[in-house]
Amino acid sequence: MIAEAGLAALWLAAALALLQLFLAFTPGPIRNGSRAVRAVAIVEGALVLFAMLMLVLAFARTDLSVLLVAENSHSAKPWLYKLAGAWGNHEGSMLLWVTVLGVCGAMLAIFSRRLDERTFTAALGAQGALALGFFAFLLFASNPFARLDRPAFEGRGLNPLLQDPGLVFHPPTLYLGYIGLSVAFSLAVGALITGKVDSALAKAMRPWVLGAWILLTLGITAGSYWAYYELGWGGWWFWDPVENASLMPWLAATALLHSVNVLAARDSLRAWTVMLAMVAFSMSMIGTFLVRSGILTSVHAFAVDPYRGTFILVLLALYVGAAFALFALRSGKLDEGPPFELVSREAALVGNNLLLTVILGIVFVGTLYPLFVEAVTGDKLSVGAPYFNAVAVPLALVLALLIGVGPLLNWRRDSGERLKRLAIPALVGLTVFAILLFAFPGNGVLPKLGLAVAALLMPASFLPLLGRKLKRTPLTTFGMVIAHFGVAVALTGMSASEMFTREVLTAARPGEDARVGPWLVHFESVTPVAGPNWTALQAELRASKGGGVSVLKPQARFYSDPPTETTEAAIETVLGGQLYTVLGKPAGNGRWQLRLWWKPFVTLIWLGGALIALGGALALGGRAWRGRRLRHES
Amino acid sequence: VKGLRFLPVGIVAVIVAALVWRLANPPDSAIQSQMIGKPVPQIAETAALPGKPAFTQAELRDGRPRLVNFFASWCVPCIAEAPVLAELRKQGVPIVGIAVRDRPEDVARFLSEHGDPFEAIVADRESKLQLAFGSAGVPETFLVDGRGIIRMEHIGPIEPDEVPSLVRAVEAAR
Numbered sequence: 002m003i004a005e006a007g008l009a010a011l012w013l014a015a016a017l018a019l020l021q022l023f024l025a026f027t028p029g030p031i032r033n034g035s036r037a038v039r040a041v042a043i044v045e046g047a048l049v050l051f052a053m054l055m056l057v058l059a060f061a062r063t064d065l066s067v068l069l070v071a072e073n074s075h076s077a078k079p080w081l082y083k084l085a086g087a088w089g090n091h092e093g094s095m096l097l098w099v100t101v102l103g104v105c106g107a108m109l110a111i112f113s114r115r116l117d118e119r120t121f122t123a124a125l126g127a128q129g130a131l132a133l134g135f136f137a138f139l140l141f142a143s144n145p146f147a148r149l150d151r152p153a154f155e156g157r158g159l160n161p162l163l164q165d166p167g168l169v170f171h172p173p174t175l176y177l178g179y180i181g182l183s184v185a186f187s188l189a190v191g192a193l194i195t196g197k198v199d200s201a202l203a204k205a206m207r208p209w210v211l212g213a214w215i216l217l218t219l220g221i222t223a224g225s226y227w228a229y230y231e232l233g234w235g236g237w238w239f240w241d242p243v244e245n246a247s248l249m250p251w252l253a254a255t256a257l258l259h260s261v262n263v264l265a266a267r268d269s270l271r272a273w274t275v276m277l278a279m280v281a282f283s284m285s286m287i288g289t290f291l292v293r294s295g296i297l298t299s300v301h302a303f304a305v306d307p308y309r310g311t312f313i314l315v316l317l318a319l320y321v322g323a324a325f326a327l328f329a330l331r332s333g334k335l336d337e338g339p340p341f342e343l344v345s346r347e348a349a350l351v352g353n354n355l356l357l358t359v360i361l362g363i364v365f366v367g368t369l370y371p372l373f374v375e376a377v378t379g380d381k382l383s384v385g386a387p388y389f390n391a392v393a394v395p396l397a398l399v400l401a402l403l404i405g406v407g408p409l410l411n412w413r414r415d416s417g418e419r420l421k422r423l424a425i426p427a428l429v430g431l432t433v434f435a436i437l438l439f440a441f442p443g444n445g446v447l448p449k450l451g452l453a454v455a456a457l458l459m460p461a462s463f464l465p466l467l468g469r470k471l472k473r474t475p476l477t478t479f480g481m482v483i484a485h486f487g488v489a490v491a492l493t494g495m496s497a498s499e500m501f502t503r504e505v506l507t508a509a510r511p512g513e514d515a516r517v518g519p520w521l522v523h524f525e526s527v528t529p530v531a532g533p534n535w536t537a538l539q540a541e542l543r544a545s546k547g548g549g550v551s552v553l554k555p556q557a558r559f560y561s562d563p564p565t566e567t568t569e570a571a572i573e574t575v576l577g578g579q580l581y582t583v584l585g586k587p588a589g590n591g592r593w594q595l596r597l598w599w600k601p602f603v604t605l606i607w608l609g610g611a612l613i614a615l616g617g618a619l620a621l622g623g624r625a626w627r628g629r630r631l632r633h634e635s
Numbered sequence: 636v637k638g639l640r641f642l643p644v645g646i647v648a649v650i651v652a653a654l655v656w657r658l659a660n661p662p663d664s665a666i667q668s669q670m671i672g673k674p675v676p677q678i679a680e681t682a683a684l685p686g687k688p689a690f691t692q693a694e695l696r697d698g699r700p701r702l703v704n705f706f707a708s709w710c711v712p713c714i715a716e717a718p719v720l721a722e723l724r725k726q727g728v729p730i731v732g733i734a735v736r737d738r739p740e741d742v743a744r745f746l747s748e749h750g751d752p753f754e755a756i757v758a759d760r761e762s763k764l765q766l767a768f769g770s771a772g773v774p775e776t777f778l779v780d781g782r783g784i785i786r787m788e789h790i791g792p793i794e795p796d797e798v799p800s801l802v803r804a805v806e807a808a809r
Contacts (some may be wrong), residue, residue: 276643287650296657310658318651325643332640369653376656 004067004146007055011096011146014048014103015136017041018129021106025126035122039110042125045132046107053087053100056145060087063156069093069145071153077534085169091293091309092145094172098289099135101180106132109184109209116188116205117197124184124191131183134316142312167227175220175247179285181213182254186282189275190324193331198271203264206278208621210261214254215617221247222610233568233583235504235598237606240389245368246288249361253281256357259350267412269338269347273354276328283321284361290317296372342414349407356400363393394447401454401492404485405461422464430457437500444500451496458489476623484616491609497602498578505597508588518599519546520580527584527593535560537569540584540593544573555584579603668769668777668788675703675783676767683732683758684739684746690731690755696783700808701729702801703777704753705765707737708745710773716792717749723798724752728805732756733764735773780808 021041056069060083065071073090074083088097106128113121139145188206192198224247229237238244257277264274294310341347367384374380405426409419434453441449462485465478503518515522525541537556544551553571560567573580578601585594670676675695682689695701704720706713724730732753734742742756759765768777768785776789778801786808793801 283647290654294654294658296654296661307658307661314651314654314658318647321647322644322651325647329640329644369650372653372657376653 003055003059003062003064004148007052007059008144008146010048010052010055011136011140014045014052015133015140017045017048018103018133018136021045021129022126022133025122025129035118035125038122038125038129042110042128043107045129046103046105046110049100049103053096056093056096057084057087059146060084060093065154065156066149066152068147068149071149071156073157075156075534079533081166081169088172088176092139092143094176095135095139095143095293096145097173097176098180099132099139101176102128102132102135102183105180105184105209106187109187113205116201117195120188120191120195120197120202121205122191123194124187127187127190128183131187131320134320138309138312138316142309165227165231167223167231171220171224171227174216174223178213178215178217178220178254179250179288181209181216182250182278182282182285184209185213185257185278186324189278190327193275193327196331196334198264198275198335200265200268203261203274207261207265208624210254210257210278210281211617211621211624214251214258215614215621217247217251217254218610218614218617221251222607222614225610226607230570230572231567233570233596235570235581235583235596235600237498237603240367240384240386242368243292245364246291249364249368250281250284250288252357252361252364253277253284256354256361257281259353259357263347263350264338267339267341267347269341270351270354271335271338272328272332273337275332275335277354279321279324279328280361283317283324286313286317286321290314291368339413341412344410344415344417346407346410346412346415349403349410352403353400353407356396356403360393360396360400363396364389367392390447394451398447398450398454401458401488404488405458405464408465408481408485419464422467423461426457426459426461426464429460430454432456441500448496448500451492452500455489455492455496458492459486462486462489476626477620480616480618480620480623482616483619484613487609487612487614487616489609490605490612491607494602494605494607494609498600498606501601502603503599505595507595507597508592509595510590510592515595515597517580517597518601520544520597520599521546522580522582522595522597524593524595530556532558538584540582540595542571542582542595544580544582551580553580553582555582557584557586574604577601667790668785670767670769670777670785671788673785675779675785676764678757678764680733680757680759680764683734683737683756684742687753688755689757692783694755695731695779696781698781699729700778700780700786700805701731701754702805703731703733703768703779705733705735705759705768705770705773705775705777707735707773708741709737710735712792713745713774714749716774717752719793719795719798720752721750722795723793723801726798726802728802729754733759735759735762735765778804778808 021038024038024041059067059070060074061080063070063074063076063078063083065076069090069092070086073093074086078086087093106125109128110125116124185206188202188209192202224244225237228239229235257274257280260270260274260277263270290310290313293313294307296310367388370384371382374382405423406420409422410417430453433456434449437449437452462482466474466482469478505515505517507515509515509524511524511526513524515524521544523543523545525543527538527540530537530539535558537558539554539556542553542555544553551573553573555571556569558567558569559565568583568585571582573582578599581598581600583596585596588594675692678690678692680689695703702723706716720730730752732755734756737758737760739758742758746753757764768775770777770788771790774792776793778786778789780786787804789797789801
């Protein structure tokens with residue numbers, strides 16, 4: 002019954018999405034139309050949420066008469082991973098996608114009260130159109146509730162790499178972020194239809210962009226850390242196509258986040274903001290397509306299915322094509338709003354947007370370039386880290402410098418007086434750069450520049466607070482300061498780990514010692530151990546640098562359902578960085594391959610990511626609180 | 636400037652076209668041998684089982700195109716491929732075999748159970764020939780033309796519906 006109830010809810014929700022689209026675009030009295038659309042959107046969101054819960058329930062009970070459960074779960078799996086198994090596969094993850102889309106539509110219907118009625122109705126119509134396509138995809142090409150004629154005796158299990166707390170949170174967080182951007186997209190479409198692109202639209206769009214951006218930031222940061230400790234390769238970013246697929250919406254959302262502020266505060270950058278809102282969600286859809294169709298060679302090996310790929314591609318072409326066609330036809334009527342001068346907050350934010358857009362273009366071209374080349378010439382090639390680092394990183398550093406400048410400028414026109422405050426941070430940055438140049442010749446110039454820019458930005462990010470009464474400073478300003486400071490922290494981690502990481506690959510017998518960086522690692526023993534659904538060989542390492550001894554236990558694990566080998570790195574986090582150890586294969590004569598890394602400051606990368614998200618959360622909270630207070634006063 | 640507003644639509648169209656092309660032409664992850672278009676390597680190995688002739692590099696240049704089939708008695712897909720090889724033989728395609736990492740008695744048992752389509756078989760006990768041909772596994776089949784040049788590589792078992800095109804390819808290599 003559970004599966005059938007879920008499926009029925011899904012069909013009903015799909016019908017309501019159709020109704021929502023129909024009601025929104027039928028001519029008639031706007032007032033009633035908008036009420037009906039609101040109600041429909043809310044019920045639709047509730048129904049699809051119910052369907053998702055039914056799937057989670059089927060996984061929680063390991064109902065092996067459901068095909069999806071039998072293929073992806075196992076009765077012996079820990080319960081947390083049973084639940085996570087509901088979205089650790091194609092059908093389940095697409096249901097999650099549609100669920101978030103539906104719930105976003107419902108929340109838009111509930112919370113957006115201040116927007117122009119017509120724009121709002123059109124936006125809900127656009128949201129309904131989006132949902133409808135993905136409902137069709139789910140029901141016709143990826144039914145998660147399909148039954149088996151005869152229940153399976155036992156499930157096939159979940160890929161052990163995915164049996165990790167990281168998987169429980171990483172995909173849903175990213176999905177929430179991806180799809181949160183759909184609301185910005187729908188609002189942009191609605192505003193283009195009615196022609197009302199103004200500061201009210203920006204204010205309605207802003208919390209969605211901010212919320213989605215926070216979740217994308219968290220999702221990418223968590224995904225990066227998960228890959229770092231679970232895959233056992235010791236790296237935190239690989240410029241893999243699927244990673245890029247998550248980075249591109251983030252870059253677009255970051256640009257949008259800043260331009261939407263210009264539109265809200267100054268009623269400027271109208272067409273550009275609308276355009277960015279469309280680009281951001283388009284990037285989410287392209288990302289989903291790249292991931293789900295499996296057409297790009299990636300470490301994220303998802304199941305490849307040309308029929309499903311075609312289906313999503315048709316949806317993508319339809320939605321993105323229609324949105325940009327609408328933009329081409331309607332944006333001519335928009336003027337760009339009040340002018341501003343070259344030295345102004347607006348100009349700095351335009352600079353931010355240009356740089357982010359160019360970086361987005363670089364990542365996009367690099368990700369799809371092999372595909373274009375093969376389509377035109379038939380040659381196969383791959384684009385890797387050297388391209389992305391050489392082309393995108395210098396621009397990112399310029400952008401980081403601009404972060405120090407922009408918040409110090411006034412809207413519209415500025416004398417540049419407050420820029421003098423940057424003198425001390427600039428001096429700090431230059432000093433750091435000079436010291437690094439002398440102390441570490443070689444190593445390349447980019448990481449040194451990165452550390453110098455980070456050293457400049459760390460104090461500079463706090464300058465907007467200088468001379469202000471902190472008690473009367475709005476929470477959003479603190480949010481901005483913390484997010485910008487987070488950028489400096491992450492940049493420090495990236496550059497420092499790039500410059501100072503030490504790596505040792507050795508074949509050692511138990512009893513022998515190895516040295517990596519400041520650490521002396523004593524290889525104690527290798528013993529077999531067992532977990533709930535795996536067995537493992539576990540090494541015991543005693544690591545010391547000066548003071549006390551830390552014990553690390555890296556494992557080589559063997560899962561039986563499905564049969565898979567994984568490496569479980571053991572990581573010791575100290576104040577200055579991380580010691581990262583991996584147990585490899587036997588190397589003969591009683592020796593074992595050991596891979597040891599000393600990664601100074603590497604933790605700052607994810608700490609920075611968390612700070613950026615925290616800054617976003619403070620800004621969102623600050624706006625919500627202020628909005629409430631304003632409503633109470635009026 | 637007015638036309639510029641249609642630029643995003645154009646970009647989307649180009650991207651969608653490229654993605655459609657990719658869906659229609661899925662990426663081929665198999666690694667093709669680098670030996671295609673080159674002469675067959677030196678064959679110093681011996682016969683795979685007593686009473687069955689071996690073959691040499693020189694014999695592959697005698698003007699008759701052939702299929703060179705890498706197989707093994709321990710390879711399950713090779714069992715599936717055996718009837719297809721028999722069919723090719725029936726249609727007049729000369730086939731020689733290379734038994735990879737195998738023992739004579741196992742090869743003999745394999746051939747008696749699943750049929751022997753081979754004119755000659757050499758033993759490749761340490762996969763040296765396999766490496767020299769640029770083959771990555773069993774079964775794999777190479778088309779060698781009358782002048783001893785490797786013309787094509789077929790990775791994995793030959794399927795029944797591939798027989799006609801393979802027969803034509805052998806004809807064309809004459």
